[in-house]
Amino acid sequence: MLPDLVKKEDLPAASALNGIEFNFARAVGPGFAGLVIAAAGAGSAFLINTVSFVGVIFVVVRWKRAIHKRTTPPETVTGATLAAIRYVRYSPPIRTLLARSALVMFFASGLLALLPSLSHTVKNSPTAYGLLMGSFGFGAVVGALLMQRARARWATEVVVTGGVALFGVATLAASVLRSLAGLSVAMIVAGSSWIVFLSLFSVLVLNHAPEWVRARVLAISTLVFQGAIAGGSATWGAIAARRGIGAALLYAGMGTVAMAGLALFLRCRTLLSI
Numbered sequence: 001m002l003p004d005l006v007k008k009e010d011l012p013a014a015s016a017l018n019g020i021e022f023n024f025a026r027a028v029g030p031g032f033a034g035l036v037i038a039a040a041g042a043g044s045a046f047l048i049n050t051v052s053f054v055g056v057i058f059v060v061v062r063w064k065r066a067i068h069k070r071t072t073p074p075e076t077v078t079g080a081t082l083a084a085i086r087y088v089r090y091s092p093p094i095r096t097l098l099a100r101s102a103l104v105m106f107f108a109s110g111l112l113a114l115l116p117s118l119s120h121t122v123k124n125s126p127t128a129y130g131l132l133m134g135s136f137g138f139g140a141v142v143g144a145l146l147m148q149r150a151r152a153r154w155a156t157e158v159v160v161t162g163g164v165a166l167f168g169v170a171t172l173a174a175s176v177l178r179s180l181a182g183l184s185v186a187m188i189v190a191g192s193s194w195i196v197f198l199s200l201f202s203v204l205v206l207n208h209a210p211e212w213v214r215a216r217v218l219a220i221s222t223l224v225f226q227g228a229i230a231g232g233s234a235t236w237g238a239i240a241a242r243r244g245i246g247a248a249l250l251y252a253g254m255g256t257v258a259m260a261g262l263a264l265f266l267r268c269r270t271l272l273s274i
Contacts, residue, residue: 110252139191168256
């Protein structure tokens with residue numbers, strides 16, 4: 001929806017603003033849910049969450065999107081899907097973006113996947129996990145606010161690479177820290193770097209896909225992104241079961257830092273143009 005709402009040059013800022021909204025909800029939501037569960041039970045929390053979607057549905061239904069006249073015949077679901085796959089296959093920039101995203105997310109997924117277990121080792125209370133997730137969300141809001149200033153000072157490739165490296169450093173810190181305060185700081189850093197990478201790469205995917213295939217390319221991007229997170233989470237969980245949480249986070253952090261070097265091998269020249 002973003003490309004239909006803002007101009008192309010405003011996409012990075014709009015994506016960051018969308019990230020602020022999402023991560024503000026991530027920071028506040030767990031605490032609010034905890035209060036509701038304590039007062040009325042888990043069922044009430046899920047019921048309120050369901051009702052909250054009514055507002056989103058209302059806004060989407062009321063949205064008057066500009067109607068674009070089609071110049072091509074209607075496609076079947078199968079044909080449209082195959083067309084999107086062909087487009088991604090023959091688009092080197094999109095392939096580069098998806099490859100970098102998959103590799104980074106595979107290693108970066110370790111921190112969030114192991115966070116519940118990590119918080120349990122620090123303090124056996126749901127409050128600890130809520131605080132760490134809230135810190136991550138707060139960090140994402142801060143990162144989104146600072147991202148435009150960073151892009152004005154450095155090339156976008158440098159900002160993206162720095163964000164990946166910072167997330168790796170935060171993961172390495174989480175592998176050795178065992179105090180709630182220290183882990184909260186690490187999660188703030190992780191959240192700020194996470195939103196920088198996601199926002200800028202999402203904008204690049206949107207910019208590289210023409211309107212007729214944009215939604216389908218974005219769906220493939222989401223599939224790759226979520227698949228990398230799923231595979232990475234399972235991998236780091238298995239390593240944690242065998243070697244311990246600290247070792248798994250250490251390996252994940254080292255891998256994430258190493259993935260910052262992808263800028264040398266899978267460099268996307270258009271990162272310099274947004």
